Amino acid sequence: MSNVDYIISCRVADASYIVPGSLTGKCANCGEVVLISPSSLEIRQANPGSQFLCIQCGLAQIEKMGGEFIGFTPAQAAEIEKYRRRRRNGRTIPWGD
Numbered sequence: 001m002s003n004v005d006y007i008i009s010c011r012v013a014d015a016s017y018i019v020p021g022s023l024t025g026k027c028a029n030c031g032e033v034v035l036i037s038p039s040s041l042e043i044r045q046a047n048p049g050s051q052f053l054c055i056q057c058g059l060a061q062i063e064k065m066g067g068e069f070i071g072f073t074p075a076q077a078a079e080i081e082k083y084r085r086r087r088r089n090g091r092t093i094p095w096g097d
Contacts, residue, residue, distance in 0.1 A: 004047040008058035009034035017086070019079045029057040039075030 012024060012033045019037040027034050028051035036044070036052060044050055053061060 004043060004050045006053045006058060006061060007036075007040050007043055007050055008055055009036055009040060009052050011035075011054045011056075014055070019082075025052050027052060027054040027057050029053055029061070037076070037079055039073055039079055042075060043073065 006028075009025070009027075011027070012035055015035055018035060021038045023036045023041065024033050025036045026032065032054045034052055034054050040052075044052070
């Protein structure tokens, strides 16, 4: 993966689930605290010039700049599937495994 300018992350205030191992950071645009999942951190490490944006600022950036939207990496898809399994099993605890 290359040429990733922005990584869109959920604001902590909006999170209903937190991927285990997530860290926090700040949106490069508005300064809101965002969650950085392990897979998003891997993307950042592979693309040191990239910036984290909250979902709201990220969507505004996509509208403003256009360009290519890159979907989920396999690691991100696995995190999402784990969340979906937890929801199907009735587990709504937002923290931990």
